[in-house]
Amino acid sequence: MNFELNEDHIMMRKMVRDFAEEEVAAGSAERDEKEEFPLDLWNKCAELGLAGITFPEEYGGVGADYLSYAITIEELSRVDASLGVIISAHSSLCANPIYMFGTEEQKQKYLVPLATGEKMGAFGLTEPMAGSDASGTRTTAVRDGDEFVINGTKIFITNGYYADTYVITAQMDKSKGNRGITAFIVEKGTPGFSFGKKEKKMGIRSSATYELVFENCRIPAENMLGEEGRGFKVAMQTLDYGRIGIASQALGIAQGAYEEAMKYAKERVQFGKTLAEMDVIQFKLADMATQIEAARLLVYQACHYATHKKPVSKYAAMAKVFASETANAVATQAVQILGGYGYTREYPVERMMRDAKITEIYEGTSEIQRIVIAANILREQ
Amino acid sequence: MNIVVCLKQTFDTEAKIVIDGSGNIDSTGVDQIINPYDEFAIEEALQLKEKFGGEVTVVSMGPEKAEAAIRTALAMGCDKGVLITDPGLENPDEWVTAEVLSKAIAQIPYDIILVGRIAVDFGASQVGVRLADLLDIPSVSSILKLEIDGDKATVTREIDGGTELIELSLPAVLTAQKGLNTPRYPSMMGIMKAKKKEVKVLNLADLGLNASDLQPKMTVQKFSLPTPRTAGKKIEGEPAEVAAELAKLLREEAKVI
Numbered sequence: 001m002n003f004e005l006n007e008d009h010i011m012m013r014k015m016v017r018d019f020a021e022e023e024v025a026a027g028s029a030e031r032d033e034k035e036e037f038p039l040d041l042w043n044k045c046a047e048l049g050l051a052g053i054t055f056p057e058e059y060g061g062v063g064a065d066y067l068s069y070a071i072t073i074e075e076l077s078r079v080d081a082s083l084g085v086i087i088s089a090h091s092s093l094c095a096n097p098i099y100m101f102g103t104e105e106q107k108q109k110y111l112v113p114l115a116t117g118e119k120m121g122a123f124g125l126t127e128p129m130a131g132s133d134a135s136g137t138r139t140t141a142v143r144d145g146d147e148f149v150i151n152g153t154k155i156f157i158t159n160g161y162y163a164d165t166y167v168i169t170a171q172m173d174k175s176k177g178n179r180g181i182t183a184f185i186v187e188k189g190t191p192g193f194s195f196g197k198k199e200k201k202m203g204i205r206s207s208a209t210y211e212l213v214f215e216n217c218r219i220p221a222e223n224m225l226g227e228e229g230r231g232f233k234v235a236m237q238t239l240d241y242g243r244i245g246i247a248s249q250a251l252g253i254a255q256g257a258y259e260e261a262m263k264y265a266k267e268r269v270q271f272g273k274t275l276a277e278m279d280v281i282q283f284k285l286a287d288m289a290t291q292i293e294a295a296r297l298l299v300y301q302a303c304h305y306a307t308h309k310k311p312v313s314k315y316a317a318m319a320k321v322f323a324s325e326t327a328n329a330v331a332t333q334a335v336q337i338l339g340g341y342g343y344t345r346e347y348p349v350e351r352m353m354r355d356a357k358i359t360e361i362y363e364g365t366s367e368i369q370r371i372v373i374a375a376n377i378l379r380e381q
Numbered sequence: 382m383n384i385v386v387c388l389k390q391t392f393d394t395e396a397k398i399v400i401d402g403s404g405n406i407d408s409t410g411v412d413q414i415i416n417p418y419d420e421f422a423i424e425e426a427l428q429l430k431e432k433f434g435g436e437v438t439v440v441s442m443g444p445e446k447a448e449a450a451i452r453t454a455l456a457m458g459c460d461k462g463v464l465i466t467d468p469g470l471e472n473p474d475e476w477v478t479a480e481v482l483s484k485a486i487a488q489i490p491y492d493i494i495l496v497g498r499i500a501v502d503f504g505a506s507q508v509g510v511r512l513a514d515l516l517d518i519p520s521v522s523s524i525l526k527l528e529i530d531g532d533k534a535t536v537t538r539e540i541d542g543g544t545e546l547i548e549l550s551l552p553a554v555l556t557a558q559k560g561l562n563t564p565r566y567p568s569m570m571g572i573m574k575a576k577k578k579e580v581k582v583l584n585l586a587d588l589g590l591n592a593s594d595l596q597p598k599m600t601v602q603k604f605s606l607p608t609p610r611t612a613g614k615k616i617e618g619e620p621a622e623v624a625a626e627l628a629k630l631l632r633e634e635a636k637v638i
Binding site: 007008010011012014015018019047048049050053062063064068072 | 414449452453456566567568569570571572573575576
């Protein structure tokens with residue numbers, strides 16, 4: 001077992017960190033304030049190969065491992081959690097299910113441009129009546145000759161409106177519950193597919209979160225992703241891997257908030273000494289650093305299983321629940337260390353604390369993660 | 382076009398410099414990077430390659446770990462690397478470095494040699510010029526712009542208070558100044574490809590040299606750190622008194638007015 005990164009991963013971390021610090025960090029606060037989607041940064045990420053890290057070269061990807069992916073999302077999220085989730089949702093929730101379940105034709109047509117970053121991807125699972133419980137899916141797909149007709153509404157869709165390619169789920173046979181759900185690929189611009197309201201969010205405000213509206217939207221039959229009635233499995237397996245991205249995003253938020261708190265603690269003088277010289281602050285920093293290292297090890301462990309195509313569900317859920325709770329604890333303490341200043345938008349920890357919260361909610365709430373972990377460990381014993 | 386770039390692995394510019402018990406600079410735990418001025422040279426080389434085709438070879442002299450800097454240059458798009466590393470090269474001066482690099486470069490076909498204007502660690506700015514002298518080719522330092530037409534180069538270089546436009550024949554050594562270009566980031570694809578590219582590791586014997594002939598002509602006697610900044614002084618009292626006291630201190634203690 002080796003706890004040190006190899007030369008490639010060190011180089012990747014440095015590259016993404018340099019890019020994040022030089023090109024991303026300066027505009028994070030303003031994009032958050034204005035809820036401005038960073039299309040130019042998306043394009044730069046695509047040029048650097050960050051849109052298709054884990055996919056093989058023959059499908060337009062980089063052919064790197066999951067650790068490379070986690071490091072990338074962590075480093076982007078360290079300065080801008082919105083950009084982190086844009087890349088994560090694109091890669092893990094849209095390109096990855098097409099890679100895992102797509103036919104060769106679907107991979108050539110959809111995965112290649114997604115992996116190169118020429119196209120952006122999104123994933124539509126959540127609905128008003130189907131949050132944690134996918135069996136509440138009301139969007140329907142009906143076969144009509146060599147087409148499917150889709151009707152329904154998806155909500156809270158990351159990268160909505162900006163994405164070109166959407167992997168969505170729809171119910172084909174309500175009587176079968178989850179086994180009636182099927183996954184499809186829908187292109188932006190298909191007649192009958194439009195965008196509803198844009199959410200006004202607490203955090204990750206420069207990422208776009210939209211409603212997807214399908215009204216007699218006709219898609220070719222060959223756009224069914226995976227087998228009929230296996231859409232629930234497609235979604236769950238997609239989320240297993242997706243959680244590695246969100247865990248990495250949470251880790252990046254925690255790392256960023258911790259560094260801000262450390263910097264401030266070394267500079268701020270009260271009662272004749274710096275905060276960093278006070279036990280009460282040192283203990284906070286020690287706990288923050290320890291939680292972050294533990295979260296990082298869980299994320300890296302999940303990456304190991306994902307890269308080696310071993311069962312990842314339990315490890316990804318553990319990494320996600322621990323890293324997201326760490327992000328919230330660390331960002332909250334960072335605000336506390338900065339005191340009144342930390343509560344203002346003069347300092348980035350205020351944004352980081354708002355950004356942290358969503359990591360406990362999307363791609364499975366912390367409660368769902370614990371259900372996934374429990375199901376796995378009970379089965380193992 | 383065959384392009385050679387010389388690079389040096391240096392301390393990260395944000396690294397805290399510590400002198401150890403024996404008076405040497407302690408590199409423990411310090412991140413090592415490509416000398417930032419050498420990055421301008423790499424970028425210029427890659428742009429020339431994109432325009433004229435050919436091959437970019439990166440040459441570095443240094444410890445074994447300097448291979449990481451060469452790999453980064455390969456990830457940015459350079460084609461091949463040469464690392465000269467030898468126990469006899471532990472504390473080289475600029476003469477030694479230029480002697481060794483010139484021997485290594487003489488084995489490589491080159492139309493142009495690009496190096497950084499200065500290394501941010503010891504800051505001697507000597508190696509590029511010495512190299513040109515040893516190879517018996519022209520050199521221009523601190524270039525801000527480069528244009529090539531056949532075997533002729535037109536360069537703009539920085540001089541005090543302005544710029545100078547120079548025409549010269551190739552091959553030549555040109556040293557890159559900040560402002561020449563904006564170095565690219567290595568891409569993820571580039572990083573993956575870099576490990577498959579060739580890095581030739583040579584020692585002095587491979588170059589027909591031996592350490593005894595390469596005794597540095599200069600040796601560093603002592604390193605010292607800048608005097609640490611002392612704590613500030615706070616003057617308290619009524620505004621008029623404070624101002625008078627400040628003026629007095631600025632004149633008598635700081636001696637600035």
